[in-house]
Amino acid sequence: MTTADQLGDRTAVGGDLGTFLRTRRAALRPDQVCLPTYGQRRVPGLRREELAELAGVSSTYYTRLEQGLATNASDQVLDAVARALRLSTVERAHLFELARGPRPELRDPDAEGPARNGLVRVLDALADAPTILLGRSHDILAWNRLGHALLAPHLPFAAPNDLPRRPNKIALLFLDAPSRSLYREWEFEAELAVASLHYVAAQYPGDPALTRLIGELTVASRDFARIWAEHPVELCISGVKRYHHPELGRVDLDYEVLHVPGDEGQRYLIHTARPGSPDEAALRLLASRSITG
Structure with a gap:
């Protein structure tokens, strides 16, 4: 072991x-x-x-x-x-x-495989809103063009389809330099991510992917180990993300988390900009670049 x-x-x-x-x-x-x-x-x-x-x-x-x-x-x-x-x-x-303690396992063992086609089509329908589909262990199961351009333009768009090396949102936050520099309030985002992970981990004790993620991050990141030991707990539903995007600069976006019924732990992270704001204009610019790019 x-x-x-x-x-x-x-x-x-x-x-x-x-x-x-x-x-x-x-x-x-x-x-x-x-x-x-x-x-x-x-x-x-x-x-x-x-x-x-x-x-x-x-x-x-x-x-x-x-x-x-x-x-x-x-x-x-x-x-x-x-x-x-x-x-x-x-x-x-x-x-x-x-x-x-542990509750009966309700999840289909293949639930963290490729994202269902219907869920991917929902991403495509939200073309004007940067959106990603997250799994129970915070793996990125899929994203739309704008979600990819906002959160991880340095990664291939098809990265979520590479199951053995699928990107994980929390691992990126702690271990990936471009992702870490994306957040103007990194410490706040890190605490929120660990708080969410604690909440999910308590719901699904024994989940192999969660066990592996927590163990690997505890070894690889002193910041993660420190925050994990503090045991913050939070259910992340909505709020504001304050980004410093490599192309757009400072962008503040509202976010909502919508859970997928019947797919335990899977949820959409959807970003929107306030109408008429500079942030909305920045998203339009990013959308035009992601299409031409």
């Missing part, structure tokens, strides 16, 4: 419940939850016994929960812990995923 495989097994596809709870506990200060502070603390955040008191469970039980030894925690206990940790809605859902 390679080092990457060992790290992938350890890190979790499905994440690490103990790591998640510890990072969230460390992020809470006593004054945030109306607890007194006495002297200098050796570790950041709340102590286990303090968190247990806030959640209304015994310190022994909470310690076992952090250690992964308390199986079948009730919804009431998990809700109490989530409230004590002040988790967001997404973080609460992530906590439940981690605590519940």
Whole structure:
């Protein structure tokens, strides 16, 4: 077994419940939850016994929960812990995923093969919007001309069809210099990508592609290993991407993530520009160049 495989097994596809709870506990200060502070603390955040008191469970039980030894925690206990940790809605859902463990595999084993023709035609129909189709493990399954021209013009357009070497959006973000320089707010994008990966990994524990990706990136990228250990969690649905494109310069685009029903984990990442903005003009210019190119 390679080092990457060992790290992938350890890190979790499905994440690490103990790591998640510890990072969230460390992020809470006593004054945030109306607890007194006495002297200098050796570790950041709340102590286990303090968190247990806030959640209304015994310190022994909470310690076992952090250690992964308390199986079948009730919804009431998990809700109490989530409230004590002040988790967001997404973080609460992530906590439940981690605590519940593996779920039955629903995916067709061939789902991450070539993108379905119908899904590719949807990409083509969105010709004016840079769009890519992502798989569960953030592999780029397909893209339209404008999506390719925006996100990876240095790669062949047919790269997603080369299954053994298909580009992966998160791997590009951390390991590919042109892709890394594309983002004006790289650290923010990196944290968002890892947060999304944590969320997906908890939903599909044991997924081989996710295990391999996490292990390989942990070995290859110190930045990835650092952010992964912080255990951020986020469900990326919409927002703004701030690019510095090699041809267009600064471009700010809204994005939406649309999931494909029946193809677990597959989703479209669609970019749009605000009407009448310089960004819309930049996209028109990029579209004309991608057609003539």
